[in-house]
Amino acid sequence: MISFVGAGPGDPELITIAGAKALAVADIVIWASSLVPETILDHCSASPRIYDSASMTLEDVIEVYKTEKESNIVRLHSGDPSVYGAIQEQIDICIAHGLDYKIIPGVTSLAATAARIGRELTIPKVSQSVVFTRIASRTSASMPEREKLSSYAKIGGSIGIFLSIADPQGMQEALLCEDSAFTIETPVVIAIRVSWPDEKIIETTLGNLASSLRATGAKRTVLVLVGEALGGQAERSHLYRPDFAHVFRKRSLPGTTIGRRAKKSTSAHL
Structure with a gap:
């Protein structure tokens, strides 16, 4: 079995229980x-053989899958494997060769950054959409x-920009394009190696994005978050208002008691 496991953003405690269990039995x-x-x-915990994919091609990885198909193999991806994980090409090959596989999701660096700040x-009324995207450079053909x-900037919402540290000025200009929903005052968060021991979090504005990025000196493992939601101001949502009813909760009138006691179980506990 091949398990594509999301390792999370870096902190070993941010891997899922399912991911940790897969590693515990990995050959x-x-x-x-x-x-x-x-x-x-x-x-x-099973003293597995370790391969470092940093020096491997897709063909090298697939060869391990095929020659070790009776083993428990964990292909460990950073963050969540469905986001810039390059797993679809591996899945296609697994299907073509009849190799069993499963996917175990992971915590993204975007989620970890939002939690961190x-x-x-x-x-x-501020942002009801979150976009994961990047700026094309060496892989522009994809x-x-x-x-x-710039297309997403015209819509607004919250944008997480991955894998795009190489062109800070181009990023800023695209986000401030003509008809952009953002302004130079729009909040920006730069997260470098979030949840790692040496993480850096920089809070700035869109007008200072390029200079702030360059000042970090970072070359990789950088996420940029952009959007008015990062300002942290919010009106009360409808979901938990006393006068907002839904299938699980009736509308509460002034003076009524909210909530109900749980029924006592009559079953015996062994």
Whole structure:
């Protein structure tokens, strides 16, 4: 069995229980040492063989899958494997060769950053959408024309920009394009190696994005969050208002008691 496991953003405690269990019984682990901290491997308990995918091609990885198909193999990806994880090409090959596989999701760096700064990314009347995107550079051929950063900037919402540290000025200009929903005062968060021991979190504005990015000196493992939701101001949502009813809760009138006691169980506890 091949398990594609999301290792989370870095902190070994932010891997899921399912991911940790998969590592605990793994015979083989293929991981990227440049993206996943070695402390994640502390969840291993069966002394697996370790392959570092940083120096491997897709063909090298698939060869391990095929020759070790009777083993428990964990392919450890940073964050969540469904986001810039390059797993679809591996899945296609697994299907073509009849190899069993499963996917165990992980905590994204975007989720970890939002938690770190104490912000919700979907605030009523401010932002109800979150976009994961990047700026194309060396892999520009893989970026659909309609998915330019400037296109998303015209919509607004909350945007998480991955893998785009190489062009700070281009990022800023795209976000402040003509008809952009953002302004130079729009809040920005730069997260570098979030949840790692040496993490850096910089809170700035869109007008200072390029200079702030350059000042970090970072070359990789950088996430940029943009959007008014990062300002942290919110009106009360409808969901938990006393006068808002839904299938699980009736409308509460002034003076009524909210909530109800749980029924006592009559079953015996053995």
